[in-house]
Amino acid sequence: MLTFCDGRGRLDRRDFLKIGSLGLGGLSLPQILRAEQQSGQSRPHKAVIMIFLSGGPPHQDMFDLKMNAPAEYRGEFQPISTCLPGVQICEHMPRLSQMMDKLVTIRTLVGSEGRHAGFQCLTGRASRGTAPAGGWPSLGSVVSKLQGPAAAGTPPFISLTPNMKSRGWSDPGSPGYTGRAHAPFTPNADGGSNLTLDRISLARLTSRRSLMHDLDGLRRDAETSGAVAGMDAYYQQAFEILTSSRLANALNLDLEDDRVRDRYGRGDNVPAGYGDAGPLMNEYFLAARRLVEAGARVVTLSYGRWDWHGRPHGTNFENARDHLPRFDQGLTALIEDLEQRGMLDDVSVVVWGEFGRTPKINKNGGRDHWPRVGCALLAGGGIRTGQVIGSTTELGEDPAERPVHFQEIFATLYHNLGIDVHSTTLTDLSGRPQFLVDHDRYGPLSEVI
Amino acid sequence: MPRPLHVLRHPNSVYTAAFAPNGQHLATGSLDSTIKLWDVSSGKERLTLTGHRDGVCGLAWFPDNERLVSASLDKTLRIWDAKEGSQLASLAGHQHYIETFAATADAALAASGSHDKQIRIWNLATESTVQTLTGHTAAIFGLAFSPQGDRLASAGNDDSLRLWDVSTGQQLGTFAGHEGAVQCVTFSPDGATLVSGGSDGTVRLWNAASFAEKKKLSGQRGYAKSLAYAPGGKQLFTAGLDGTLRVYDAQGERLAAFEAIHENTIYQLAFSADGRYLATASFDRTIKLWDMRDLMNI
Numbered sequence: 001m002l003t004f005c006d007g008r009g010r011l012d013r014r015d016f017l018k019i020g021s022l023g024l025g026g027l028s029l030p031q032i033l034r035a036e037q038q039s040g041q042s043r044p045h046k047a048v049i050m051i052f053l054s055g056g057p058p059h060q061d062m063f064d065l066k067m068n069a070p071a072e073y074r075g076e077f078q079p080i081s082t083c084l085p086g087v088q089i090c091e092h093m094p095r096l097s098q099m100m101d102k103l104v105t106i107r108t109l110v111g112s113e114g115r116h117a118g119f120q121c122l123t124g125r126a127s128r129g130t131a132p133a134g135g136w137p138s139l140g141s142v143v144s145k146l147q148g149p150a151a152a153g154t155p156p157f158i159s160l161t162p163n164m165k166s167r168g169w170s171d172p173g174s175p176g177y178t179g180r181a182h183a184p185f186t187p188n189a190d191g192g193s194n195l196t197l198d199r200i201s202l203a204r205l206t207s208r209r210s211l212m213h214d215l216d217g218l219r220r221d222a223e224t225s226g227a228v229a230g231m232d233a234y235y236q237q238a239f240e241i242l243t244s245s246r247l248a249n250a251l252n253l254d255l256e257d258d259r260v261r262d263r264y265g266r267g268d269n270v271p272a273g274y275g276d277a278g279p280l281m282n283e284y285f286l287a288a289r290r291l292v293e294a295g296a297r298v299v300t301l302s303y304g305r306w307d308w309h310g311r312p313h314g315t316n317f318e319n320a321r322d323h324l325p326r327f328d329q330g331l332t333a334l335i336e337d338l339e340q341r342g343m344l345d346d347v348s349v350v351v352w353g354e355f356g357r358t359p360k361i362n363k364n365g366g367r368d369h370w371p372r373v374g375c376a377l378l379a380g381g382g383i384r385t386g387q388v389i390g391s392t393t394e395l396g397e398d399p400a401e402r403p404v405h406f407q408e409i410f411a412t413l414y415h416n417l418g419i420d421v422h423s424t425t426l427t428d429l430s431g432r433p434q435f436l437v438d439h440d441r442y443g444p445l446s447e448v449i
Numbered sequence: 450m451p452r453p454l455h456v457l458r459h460p461n462s463v464y465t466a467a468f469a470p471n472g473q474h475l476a477t478g479s480l481d482s483t484i485k486l487w488d489v490s491s492g493k494e495r496l497t498l499t500g501h502r503d504g505v506c507g508l509a510w511f512p513d514n515e516r517l518v519s520a521s522l523d524k525t526l527r528i529w530d531a532k533e534g535s536q537l538a539s540l541a542g543h544q545h546y547i548e549t550f551a552a553t554a555d556a557a558l559a560a561s562g563s564h565d566k567q568i569r570i571w572n573l574a575t576e577s578t579v580q581t582l583t584g585h586t587a588a589i590f591g592l593a594f595s596p597q598g599d600r601l602a603s604a605g606n607d608d609s610l611r612l613w614d615v616s617t618g619q620q621l622g623t624f625a626g627h628e629g630a631v632q633c634v635t636f637s638p639d640g641a642t643l644v645s646g647g648s649d650g651t652v653r654l655w656n657a658a659s660f661a662e663k664k665k666l667s668g669q670r671g672y673a674k675s676l677a678y679a680p681g682g683k684q685l686f687t688a689g690l691d692g693t694l695r696v697y698d699a700q701g702e703r704l705a706a707f708e709a710i711h712e713n714t715i716y717q718l719a720f721s722a723d724g725r726y727l728a729t730a731s732f733d734r735t736i737k738l739w740d741m742r743d744l745m746n747i
Binding site: 076275312 | 504522547548564587588590690713733
């Protein structure tokens with residue numbers, strides 16, 4: 001825990017240096033301010049919201065139903081028509097069925113390393129194999145490094161993922177060779193301890209009344225001690241950021257209209273499924289929109305537990321009947337909300353998990369891991385939506401046409417952010433330039449840009 | 450359509466429910482690893498019992514109304530002081546998930562069926578295994594003691610339905626007919642009829658003495674996951690995958706169906722001893738408490 005007051009509740013210069021180096025999304029506050037001064041900040045910024053369906057969603061029960069397959073493959077669900085002619089999806093996603101014109105559905109996601117973790121969805125890279133010095137950075141860290149903060153008081157990279165028993169799923173995103181300065185700000189992990197001042201927890205930070213009371217006290221202490229007068233301009237501004245309410249307000253959903261919160265579906269903050277994964281918290285979707293509105297460039301979150309091996313933890317289909325309606329409500333609310341606020345063309349939404357699930361239903365009513373093919377959704381970001389990319393074989397075992405690699409999705413997201421993956425490099429910790437994706441093999445999806 | 454008296458909620462799917470013998474309290478067990486105790490008349494939560502390390506799949510009360518026994522996916526049975534909310538004992542032995550559980554009416558014996566393909570019969574007074582029943586070749590999905598407690602029926606993911614002698618642990622015979630896994634089983638209150646529900650979508654009535662099939666009830670959508678006779682034995686209730694509650698007379702003629710009372714699979718039906726209340730526990734995270742007069746007046 002960071003401390004801003006001495007034992008008597010007073011501030012000194014050293015405390016302010018701590019404030020100045022407090023990681024907000026990894027960046028120190030002076031860095032944020034300098035970057036902001038250099039770049040200007042008033043124009044609308046591009047952003048990405050990444051929804052990680054931890055555990056691996058069943059592609060064949062959501063967006064690629066195989067109604068002509070034998071019963072042991074087909075599953076329990078019926079398809080429903082969508083607003084796209086000839087395209088059907090699962091009956092438990094009726095809202096999404098009417099929003100398919102705003103989505104790109106990818107039925108042929110390939111390249112999964114088959115590991116239960118968010119790493120590949122966060123970085124585009126396999127965790128095994130050769131990595132550059134410092135390790136692969138996640139998308140948010142790359143964007144933080146390349147573009148810096150978009151607005152004062154809001155870190156560029158925020159992960160809403162809470163701590164979970166399964167560490168692979170609670171990974172907020174490694175900064176890799178971009179360095180810790182570009183690690184995500186993680187308000188839901190560790191009880192928000194990376195933004196805990198001596199008397200001000202994140203919980204209190206989200207309560208404007210208590211926040212202002214605490215910060216007023218902090219400011220009085222600072223002024224009394226003369227600490228502020230001795231700081232350079234950046235540190236004074238850094239203090240202003242901490243005392244600004246931009247981030248706290250973005251995280252304070254009580255400030256949102258109840259009708260909007262209801263439209264998102266609110267959700268539940270208890271771990272889903274076996275108790276080791278993320279909650280089915282639809283308000284994370286809403287918080288993501290608010291954070292982007294407040295200046296975040298990349299917001300990631302884990303949603304639910306999609307690792308449905310079957311009984312005794314419920315069959316694949318019982319879990320799907322539990323998750324899909326909530327997911328349907330939350331995702332459609334997010335897209336609708338972004339559109340109504342005029343943000344959809346600037347904000348890319350990506351939804352995916354680490355792999356697909358076995359075409360054949362196992363003896364316990366579950367589907368197991370299937371790295372050979374999975375699914376992903378894209379929305380917003382100015383891409384051409386209303387299309388389905390790829391098709392799978394009769395039983396959904398492999399791509400039949402147009403396999404789409406994880407890195408093609410990354411290249412598309414970078415494209416939407418205004419970053420050219422064919423020319424942009426970052427230097428790893430050994431001093432070697434690194435492209436953001438394997439650009440000689442993968443580029444943005446030509447179908448959508 | 451009748452309305453439930455109370456809708457009770459767990460943070461996660463609910464697998465099991467059991468009324469205290471005096472009818473004042475309902476215990477419910479969930480995939481959230483807890484047991485909740487509810488006041489039946491008010492629907493208020495009274496206690497949450499924590500200690501299991503995985504979902505709770507079975508519950509039974511002792512006749513004293515003060516203790517209950519639970520079975521969990523964490524491979525253990527536990528005995529609880531329901532007044533204080535404290536754990537009194539933990540019984541271990543299974544090598545894999547426990548999926549199903551049953552107890553005799555006097556709670557002298559309990560049985561647990563596991564993904565280790567074994568059934569264990571427990572003496573709850575001595576807190577020890579008294580029989581280990583082997584023969585199933587896949588996970589056990591359903592168990593039921595006969596009303597006298599001398600026989601145990603088991604339903605398995607190996608598509609078999611078996612009957613066992615409780616005192617000797619010997620298999621007495623099998624009931625052949627289901628095409629696919631057998632999901633659930635119960636005895637009629639007189640012990641003469643055994644009822645089973647299978648993945649083949651049928652509910653079957655069997656002569657428990659001769660092992661002969663008496664009647665096959667069709668009309669389920671998906672499969673039945675829970676079966677229960679109302680006290681007195683005049684009505685048989687079935688529920689399962691489609692969230693619908695169906696009511697049959699003792700001969701298997703359908704009396705009523707209450708469509709989609711839950712949004713997901715109904716895992717258990719439990720009656721209060723006086724037959725006044727029915728609890729339905731579902732994967733949709735709720736338990737609904739019904740007044741039988743409302744249901745049977747329809």
